[in-house]
Amino acid sequence: MMSDTEATLQAVETAQALYTSASSTRANNELQAEIWWLESEALTRLGRAEDAHPVSLRALSALGEAPENSKLLADIYTSIARSSRVLGEHGEALAYFQEAYQIYRDIGETRSESIALQSMASIYSAAEQYDRAIDYFERALERYRDPNLDLAAFNNLANALTKLGRFEEAEAAFEDALSIAVEMDSATLRARILNNIANMRIRAGELDAADAAINSAFDLVGRDTDVEWARFFYGVYAETAFRRGDTDLAIDQIARVFEGLDIASTSQNYLEVHGVAADIYAGAGLWRNALAHHRAFKRLGDERARFVSSANSALMNAQFDFTEQSLQIERLRNDTIEQQYALESARASQRLMIVLGGLALLVLTAIILFLNFRATRARARHLAGQLYEDNATGLPTRAAMHTFATQNSDCDYTVIAVKLNKHTEHVELLGSQLAAQLVRQAAKRISQISSVRSIFLLEQSVIGLVLTNAADRIAAVTSALQKNSPIDVTVHELTYHLPIDLGIGCARDIDEATAASLQIVSRASLAMHGIEAPETDSLPINSAQLMSRLVEAVNSDALELHYQPKLNLRSGECDTVEALCRWKDRDYGFVSPAHFIPVAERLGQIRLVTEWTIRRACEDVDALARSGDAVAIAVNLSGSLLADNTFVRSILEMLAGYESWVSFEITETAVIEHKDRAFANLDRLSLAGIKLSIDDYGTGLSSLTYLKQLPVQELKLDRSLVDGIARSQRDRLLVRSTIDLAHNLGLTLVAEGIEDMESLSVLQLMGCDAAQGYGIAKPLPIADLKQYLRRHRQELLDNGANGLKNFGNSGL
Template identity: 30%
Template sequence: MLEVRSTALPDGGFVRTFTDITERRHAQAEVGRLASEDVLTGLPNRRLFQQELEKCAQVSCSSFGAEHQGFALLYLDLDHFKDVNDTLGHPVGDGLLQAVAQRLKQIVRNDSIAARLGGDEFAILIRSVISTDQPEAVAKRLVAALAHPYDIYGQTITIGVSIGIALSPHDATDPDLLLKAADMALYAAKAAGRSTYKFFHGSMAEQVRVRREVEIDLRQAIDKQELELHYQPLLNLATHSISGFEALMRWRHPVRGLVAPADFIPIAEDTGLIVPLGAWAIRTACLEAMNWPRTCKISVNVSSIQFKSGSLVATVRDILAETGLPAGRLELEITETTLLNDSETTFGILRELRELGVKVSLDDFGTGYSSLSYLRTIPLNGIKIDRSFVKDLGKGPGGDVIISSVIDIAKTMAMTTTAEGVETAEQLKLLTTLGCHEAQGFLISKPIPGQQVLDLINSWKMDLVLAA
């Protein structure tokens, strides 16, 4: 590519120069491309997306009355992407973002725009939307497609996506307000358990405000000493004595009062706060247990997020050294969801915990009954049978057979069994007959504050429970 210039001379005539500007034009084109394209994924970047969003808003406002058409904004956030970066490194994280971008390109039609806004956030504009059916169909395809495993540099990674959907002009006509609406819907999708989508509706503003207030307060709860542990006893069915306690977290908020775990644990998991909260719970429980009889163990629930953090084993090791609690008196409870997420890494952590001498039990067993088939491969010490099976004891052969099978299988693998949600003396007697090791539930005792534990142990009488 040549640039031609003519320069007049004083005595007449002119000088014509020819300059090769190929590289300059290529550089200018590259600058223009970089200004509108995300370097890592090749998708439009936030700047270009904002421009297209403003164009769509103008068209929607001018044509909605005549054509009854608007457009949809889908706001996407990858679930727990930070864990990938933290555990596998940024090169793997970048590779995952590129793979996600490729799947987005395959799903999004030519008349729509998919962009990377930054980090693990993406957005999609769908033009000419007549009803919610169109964006909903796209959202369903996105959730399904992005959930398929990725092979990134030899690492198999499974990740979900949460999606917030806002419609123009129904939800907003101003581009910034529409983005805010989609962001609130995204927040609701995360609160609903992630790997799903939510449409914006007016009440979300208040829900998001309350949730964010709870999140802010929760970040300060440990320092302000608002958290406490209550303890529910575990009954040894052979000796009829208290064999230990499960620690259950409570939050005594200065304004909201006693906040139920269901109202703050999901927020703690979504934000990663469960890692410091979980460490606090293990440390506090171990300190409390040092005041109990040496025969009493302490069980603490551990989230899958704590497993993904990569620091769980070191945290437990440090806490045991700090508190002086023998490792054999600490039991960590995990869910089947934890086992199913990145099982190879999880099994490695379980083995390390076992090597420390810490016991590990599978909580709420039965909510994913298929796991019976591979229990033999998991380094566990015990199984806690979910209350949904216990409540059916004595009401027909079904519940009895299932629990009996679980107990028998556990015995062949030298695992203990604990029945959760025991509420009647009949259930307790049947569990004893079936050979269950431990029982837990309101029949024995509801969760109690730490200062009442020794009184319960010293005043324990099995006869009173059986007479209930």
């Protein structure tokens, strides 16, 4: 009807003028309402929602105070909802879409009903309530099938499924959308869907498939296309190249995405691409570019967080649930059946004296009604279960929380929201079923720790504790939760360590208290946002099975430590080695640390691996000392563990007597991500006499503010900054300035990734303190390390001051 929106608006204005001149007496309200409705629709489609909104409200008022249900009324409600959504009034938009949906359903307008369902689904997707959005998209597809509507529904459904890590279902929905686009012979639609598929493939770790999807998209629209959204095709290429380690290609492709754009004013569509760009440029050492994209990412991320928080708060009082609706219908049916049953029983009694021969029929009728009544009651109980109990976790829902509030009215509510971090990763790695079990077990553990029994599921990964008139208990409950963070949860004999964030809301209204607590944990989650390291290996087992095998390997002492020497460039001695974990599985052979360490991080098993590493390092310190090879051992420490007070207490006990012989290497980024607890725990380690080192310095957005605050004694310069020092004057200036910076701060500097004598000589001339790399020695098992140390000592004795000239000869 509105293929040319500008023309439509002009026609509406003409109709309005004719209507006004023709209506010298009482206006026809419905005609006036329809004219205003058409005008509001045209304005909305022209991007003038602020003008459309009052016009649509005038259309509604033209129908009077209590208009009868009609398609026009529902269409006006829909128009109000659309403009409200654009203006950010999410709760109002949902409420009007609900009203429109009910009318469309009552009058049998199934196509419009499906459109309303899709519109509500989009609101929930924008609020990141993906489970609810999926339910609405699926119901929209059930109500009415039409290619134009189905394509949008399948595509948006697939995007929501992707967000939850349900990749197989997402793939099926994308294929349905793609089939419709093929039938419609639309190359543009096919290309845009292929872009979405490519992003899904990246999240699933299928990089080749992601590239293939974008290749197909370019085949459809051509590589010389000037459409704005084609920029994101290059974003896919950039991310897959970066994940494969091809930084040069990644830089080339990401530059195409932002060519000609002011990155300080990009839209929300560029949020994730800015994050990828920041990582790519940081990995290449292009700090100015990385910082610019990091700022853009943060700007858009903050906007997104405010939007999601606002949307969730607005939707909280406007929830529309099919289960609630069905339950109410069933309750009405119950009442009707009860009345029918009572009526028929009374009639049976009256007729018993009159028509004895009809007794059997009446009894049969009563029995049928009774059985129907009982079955209906059972259905109602089932629906009540769906409403008040989450299907996946079995935990009480928000609806149950409202019932609790009704039973405990006239009191002050305190809602403590407990956010289980890394839930999305758990869904991706373990699957939704096992991730739901984690949430359920976490809720039980949280209840035990806090001694609070009124626990509800507020969001997919947020558990709510509700206290009534108990302001004096808040401190005790939150303190108990913080002391026990991360929460230890055991599922299928595997223990996961789940870090948490807390949010507290207090109000007379339970919804207000809940909204406040959720807003706090939402901000905390944004502050903790970071892109996880990709998994680089491919194994024929899933991540949960991999972790089970890893736990078994740790418990059976089947892991090994290899040690890479650090060469002291002042003395020529090797006085420190770095411990690197190695694992050879009995069935799958060597499993790269680049694979199992990130998975252990994400599934809460990194503490187990780290504690084993520290114990073995202490044992090997003793073994090396006994053989006359007294060297210190450096162990890599995860940033998440630095935030764990119980872990720090544990390692301080383990290192009693080894404080001078075991040191820790940490990344600056990891410290900053967990800075509140990490700074305090680093101080505890430093005061105990344990040496601390900043690892991979130069790969992140390094901050002098944080660097001067950290109680560290050493910087390790990343290989990316020293690769070109023998050839590039600029690289030498950068490295020299970093060495001077370290020395001015009282730190020693270690250069990583040394591969040749020329680079080593340059570093020595610059005053670098130590070096490490395959050109010096690769990581060695302890037996080989002992041989290396003996040969190296002999070379120093033989060569004297020239002991470094053949530094690589000792390597194995």
